[in-house]
Amino acid sequence: MLEIKNLTKKYGDFVAVSDLSLTVKDGEIYGFIGHNGAGKSTVIKAIVGAHRFDSGEIIINGNSLKDKPIECKKDMAYVPDNPDIYDYLTGIQYLNFIGDIYAVPLEERDKKVKEYADKFEIADKLSDLISSYSHGMKQKLVLISALMHSPKLLILDEPFVGLDPVASHSLKEIMRDMCNEGSSIFFSTHILEVAEKLCDRVGIIKGGKIVTEGAMKDIVGDESLESIFLELQK
């Protein structure tokens, strides 16, 4: 579903990501972990098309992001670490806007919005302006907008930050259900316990390079992900 080949991204002379390659298979949850400034968000922003990259290739569902960016973006959804969205719209207006952008049929749109708004307990707030939302509510709204068009690849940057325990639990369930239906998820997190329980595969990034990558059980073995991570950061 997602294939990154030799990705390099520079900011001036600073190399943020260097020759990074990884693959996320269909129906897989891939955890992407690393300390602050390791290059996680840079990689994610390159995948979703928010930032251009200097060299390498990103293939999404068989399409090259450089050659066919629109086709690639139709197949995926992105939830950023900071859910900054249009505060002059109401929640439902924002969801309808995203529905129009991704050409989600009206019936499907209504069904999905109702389902996820109930799940994330935000249904009664959708008529309010987004400017009145808390960080967590905005996060929930962005999650609904991302799930609304049933993406084949879901990219999440620190998705559990700001979510209440109920919403966190619901999100984990949704992530697992999506993968069972064949979609893939690529997400970054600092909560290693969540990554360990949820992910099929994991990649650890340090200084813009992947230092280890593979199936969770192969990487962790008899130890915990936390101890492996700390060991690799030395």
Add this chain to the structure above:
Amino acid sequence: MKGFLALLKANGLSLLGINQRLHSKNKSSVYGGATLSAVITLFCCAMAYVYALMIIDMTAMSGIVNPFPVLTGFIVFISFFLSFYSVGAMLFGTKDYDQLASMPIKTPYIVISKILATYLLDIAINVVFMVASLIAYSKISPISALFIIDLLIMSLFAPMFSIAFGILIGTVINMISARLRRKTLVQIIAFTVVFGAYFVVAIVGGNIFVSISKLFFLSPIFEKGLTNVLYMLLFNVICVAMFLAIVFLTCIFYHPINSFMKVQISSKKKTKYHGEEQSCFSSLIKKEFKCLFGNSIYFMNTIFFPILFLIIGGIMLFVVGEDLTVGLTEIGISKWQLVAFMPAMFIFMFMTAPVTAPSISIEGNSLWVLTTSPVSGKTVFKVKLTVHNICYCTAAVLFALLFSLFLSLPFYMSLLLILTAIAISLFSGVLGLLFNILFPKLNWTNKTQAIKQGMAVFLCVIVSFVLSGITAFSGYKTFVATAFFGIATSLELINSLYLIIISLVFLIATAILYNYIVNKGEDLLFTRIK
């Protein structure tokens, strides 16, 4: 006190992106930015001199001996208007409010640090304009040293008067509208009423310069202060007293007002899920309009001026039209001469603050929604241009029609005038967008910074001033040429040709820039956003 100084330093560094430039890894961008800032400053000084010359000439023609009360009245009004319509964004509801409120800093320090940036900017405008006016005035009349010293001292205090009034009225309007669902609309109407009332009073009050001077009610004290130290001190004391009183009140009510404005009304309506399915393009247009009409500062800083000119045009036509026509004929100005100057007027109206100039900056941190959506940059740019064109071309057509009616122009000439206005409006849209692609300002703590303090907006003002100057000059040359030919048919013919040439030039320039934006704009924008 340390906290206050730290706040001042932080605010000062964020002003006009100084800190970003200082710490940029790209040194050429630092030097380029510094050069551009120097050029802009020099240009502003030159423009201040030209406008001062113009106003001094016009006041002299109106029989006013001392033009400085009029000049100060004019500057004070601009400063008042800038303060009162940005007070909501500047003082209340800023993104850093929670952080500042949690810090061990006294409220007066927070308030003063917020107001000080506006005050310094106003002082800079006032002093530059007054020095330019002194230079211009010294050429027609001798000026004493006392006059110069008193004027410059009062220039430092006059902005206090305008800021005090601006904060007072702006806060009242913001508070009244804060709890209303249509708060932006209420704010826009209130601002339009205040601004419109000023001009209506000035226009219908007979001599516009005398009216402007009278509307600044400290004007008599100011005028006496130019030659009398005691009056100068009295003027300054009144300004300081008004300023301190407002700062004092703001400090007392700063936190309650912020809390009051932060409370959002929750809709009691049950969420209506069934929306209307729209095309991607229509949905993006709708979103742009909601952004434009959902933010009073964005509205006021872009489409307010064309609307205001329309209102003024309407007043001219229906209220003082006949008197004005007679007056113009009496001083020997024919309708063809006015037509020759219309392109300059259109440029000033439509190019100073196009809707597109801050349209990318206003996306701020939410730009990711567009960059990660399956929408090409080309579509996004077309949408932004469409919104600008809908607003500006409508205003252009209406204004050209009003003017044609006012001058009773022949049908074909009215059409040419409309074509010229549309060509200039279209050009202003592509130019504003190109500048914003080149200079996006996406990191801001309040929307005023994106809308008013971006480089793209500054550049639009400069280009508008330069091009309106060039077209005014070419209009003048056309006018000389018509005088040279001297027969009525030639006057019409030359004016028609002039409008056709101006329209063609702007339409060709629009096509070139549009093509460049559509083909290269997305790549260009991505190199600018990091």
